[in-house]
Amino acid sequence: MTLDEVDRAFLRTLVADATVSAGELGRRHGLSQPAAWRRVKRLQDAGVLAGRRIEIDHEALGFGVTVFLGIKLATKGRVSLEDFERAVAAIPEVQLVHHVLGLYDYRLRIVARDLADFERILRRRIMTLPGVGEFEANVLLSEERLLGPV
Numbered sequence: 232m233t234l235d236e237v238d239r240a241f242l243r244t245l246v247a248d249a250t251v252s253a254g255e256l257g258r259r260h261g262l263s264q265p266a267a268w269r270r271v272k273r274l275q276d277a278g279v280l281a282g283r284r285i286e287i288d289h290e291a292l293g294f295g296v297t298v299f300l301g302i303k304l305a306t307k308g309r310v311s312l313e314d315f316e317r318a319v320a321a322i323p324e325v326q327l328v329h330h331v332l333g334l335y336d337y338r339l340r341i342v343a344r345d346l347a348d349f350e351r352i353l354r355r356r357i358m359t360l361p362g363v364g365e366f367e368a369n370v371l372l373s374e375e376r377l378l379g380p381v
Contacts, residue, residue, distance in 0.1 A: 233276045239263070241270060242279070244376050249283040251374070294324075294342040297371035298349055300357065301335030305364025312336075318360045324352050346370075 234242075240260050244251055251259075257267035274280045289297070304315060312330070319328055319339065327340040339357075343349035349368075355365065 232279060234279075238270060238274065241267070241274065243378050245271075245280065253379045257279075289326075289342045293344055296345055296349055297374075298341045298343065299369045299371065300339040300341055300351045300353075301367045301369075302337045302339065302357070302360075302363055303365040304336070304362040306362050314361050315363075319357075322352070322356050324356075 237260055241256055242277050244256060244259060253268035254264040256262070256271065257264045260267070264272070271280065304312075315337070316328060316330075319325055319337070321378055322341075324341050324343060325339050326342055327338075329338040330336065341349065341352060341357075345351055353368070357366070
């Protein structure tokens, strides 16, 4: 799909705030509400816009620590990737699971109340998962949201 500057402007606006209406998009970018709606619909139909999400403020819920955990499976032949993925998906503190290529097989995004809570999650939940071998934790210090190549 070819995107023009108005499409890109719509995408930047919607990435920043998915609740912006077609009427507001039109006002911000010089189009009527019906024309803006048609563009949004075209972007949705093409799969460029894939849903609208709510962002949860984990810190407001008492989760003050975010950790990125790289995990290398010890026994890839004996434990299936699906078994590992199913087991890790059952841990509520795990926010994202990425199957990656590189030093580690998986990269997890985990939220915890504090470092002691993360240690509890690591010892009781992560280290007991099927096939876990080596791992490395990186604590998030700050995060900037970027729009990417739009």
